[in-house]
Amino acid sequence: MMQCTDMHDRYLLRLISKRVFLYTEMIATGSLVYGKCFDQLEFNVEEHPVGVQLGGSNVSDLVECSKRCEEYGYDEINLNVGCPSDRVQKGKFGACLMLEPNLVAECLSNMKNAVNIPISIKCRLGVDNHDDYEFIQNFVSIIKESGINVFVIHARNGILKGLSPRQNRSIPPLKYDYVYKLKQDFPELEIIINGGIKNIDDSLTHLDKVDGVMIGRAAYDNPFMLRDIETKFYKTDSSINSKKEILNLYLEYVEKQMLNGHSLSRMMKHLFGLSRGDKYAKTFRIKILEIIKDNNLKNYKKELEELLVY
Numbered sequence: 001m002m003q004c005t006d007m008h009d010r011y012l013l014r015l016i017s018k019r020v021f022l023y024t025e026m027i028a029t030g031s032l033v034y035g036k037c038f039d040q041l042e043f044n045v046e047e048h049p050v051g052v053q054l055g056g057s058n059v060s061d062l063v064e065c066s067k068r069c070e071e072y073g074y075d076e077i078n079l080n081v082g083c084p085s086d087r088v089q090k091g092k093f094g095a096c097l098m099l100e101p102n103l104v105a106e107c108l109s110n111m112k113n114a115v116n117i118p119i120s121i122k123c124r125l126g127v128d129n130h131d132d133y134e135f136i137q138n139f140v141s142i143i144k145e146s147g148i149n150v151f152v153i154h155a156r157n158g159i160l161k162g163l164s165p166r167q168n169r170s171i172p173p174l175k176y177d178y179v180y181k182l183k184q185d186f187p188e189l190e191i192i193i194n195g196g197i198k199n200i201d202d203s204l205t206h207l208d209k210v211d212g213v214m215i216g217r218a219a220y221d222n223p224f225m226l227r228d229i230e231t232k233f234y235k236t237d238s239s240i241n242s243k244k245e246i247l248n249l250y251l252e253y254v255e256k257q258m259l260n261g262h263s264l265s266r267m268m269k270h271l272f273g274l275s276r277g278d279k280y281a282k283t284f285r286i287k288i289l290e291i292i293k294d295n296n297l298k299n300y301k302k303e304l305e306e307l308l309v310y
């Protein structure tokens with residue numbers, strides 16, 4: 001998630017769950033190839049298993065970026081065919097590519113042939129008025145010819161004109177039944193459902209029908225929810241770090257990364273959600289804002305810890 005799941009956030013999430021699969025924010029191939037910004041691909045070794053998400057539709061750029069992503073050590077490369085923003089449409093990538101399945105399949109098969117790590121796609125159910133089941137069924141049947149078999153599906157249509165990316169994440173209705181039907185029609189594919197999934201209980205219900213669940217906002221807003229996934233899904237024992245331990249381990253990391261020139265505010269904002277549901281959640285968030293404003297962490301560490309209940 002852009003502006004959210006950067007390398008620091010992923011480090012924090014990994015302190016809570018050892019096993020959930022994490023993804024980077026979408027990285028545009030243009031900014032890597034023409035902006036020569038390959039350092040955007042850097043990540044902490046602790047983040048594994050981690051996939052990188054690319055946005056693009058130029059076959060040779062996607063191939064070049066895929067090779068670089070493999071060299072950097074990512075565990076998977078995901079192609080974004082779900083982002084409906086105007087900027088992304090102008091660059092001819094994201095959700096508008098759902099109208100060009102043959103091009104997407106060509107991109108994916110070339111990416112697949114260029115690397116040895118899995119390639120996956122993240123898409124919507126359709127775009128604009130292409131909202132019937134036959135549209136996504138046809139899309140999937142063309143894409144699967146590329147040889148990829150992991151499909152992450154945001155269970156909504158994308159509206160390319162007239163809705164902001166934010167509205168596009170809530171206004172088009174969720175149609176989980178379409179995703180379930182895809183799994184029935186393409187049992188050989190790994191179908192991962194996304195959109196509006198809030199907790200482990202929701203997730204377990206979906207897992208009766210599909211192969212996996214992707215959680216976006218709920219995990220960013222309340223990272224500690226990953227602990228439930230660790231214990232109830234992966235059945236890890238309860239020796240998982242407490243919130244206070246997670247905070248201290250993350251602050252150690254922040255101090256180390258500040259010495260490497262990383263921004264304190266960028267790293268601290270990921271902690272906002274850690275106190276979610278706690279008695280002093282609001283005060284905790286205000287304290288983080290103070291730290292960011294003061295650009296100083298040292299004097300506040302103990303206070304911050306005391307504001308967490310557990």
Ligand SMILES: Cc1cc2nc3c(=O)[nH]c(=O)nc-3n(C[C@H](O)[C@H](O)[C@H](O)COP(=O)(O)O)c2cc1C
Pocket residue numbers: 001002003004024025026053080082083122154169194195196197214215216217218
């Ligand atoms: C701030 C923000 C940034 C996002 N950036 C991306 C992105 O870079 N790539 C992507 O595939 N989806 C992105 N999304 C969409 C989410 O991955 C997800 O598909 C969507 O929010 C629905 O799932 P959720 O209800 O679990 O959040 C973003 C969502 C938000 C809120």
